[in-house]
Amino acid sequence: MLAIILLALMGVLMAASFTALALTFKSENAMSPMVQFISGPLLLLSGIFLPLTLAPLWIQNVAKFNPIAYVINAMRALFYGNMSDPAVLRGVAVIVPLTLLALFWAARSYRRAVA
Numbered sequence: 001m002l003a004i005i006l007l008a009l010m011g012v013l014m015a016a017s018f019t020a021l022a023l024t025f026k027s028e029n030a031m032s033p034m035v036q037f038i039s040g041p042l043l044l045l046s047g048i049f050l051p052l053t054l055a056p057l058w059i060q061n062v063a064k065f066n067p068i069a070y071v072i073n074a075m076r077a078l079f080y081g082n083m084s085d086p087a088v089l090r091g092v093a094v095i096v097p098l099t100l101l102a103l104f105w106a107a108r109s110y111r112r113a114v115a
Contacts, residue, residue: 002088003078009095010071014039016102023109047072070094 021038022031043049045059046068052060063069074091082088 002083002092003075006071006075006078006091006095009099010068013067013095013099013102016099016106020102020106020109023106023113026113042066042068045069047076051076067094067098 018031018035021034025031025034045052045063045066047055047063048068052063052069055063070087071091071094073087074085074089077083077085077087
């Protein structure tokens with residue numbers, strides 16, 4: 001159940017962030033490449049497709065700055081039934097504040113756009 005909540009929070013984080021960016025750019029032509037520019041590396045460096053332990057050391061070091069990697073590791077531990085894994089706490093500690101910040105950013109961008 002916690003894995004589904006983490007997944008939902010990750011979806012809210014991405015949606016709120018891209019909504020705020022879209023309201024900032026105000027152009028569909030500028031937004032599309034920006035979404036790909038941001039989401040592509042985030043997904044590739046998150047460990048979704050392959051565990052980061054199989055990646056070279058430099059990729060593992062870069063992935064430490066990717067918040068999605070922490071959520072993926074937490075979800076992976078939860079799906080293995082390992083609720084007490086420290087990765088779960090790290091994933092929750094990363095995704096909750098980032099989601100709240102993204103929601104604040106999106107709400108502020110929306111207020112500015114309609115004002």
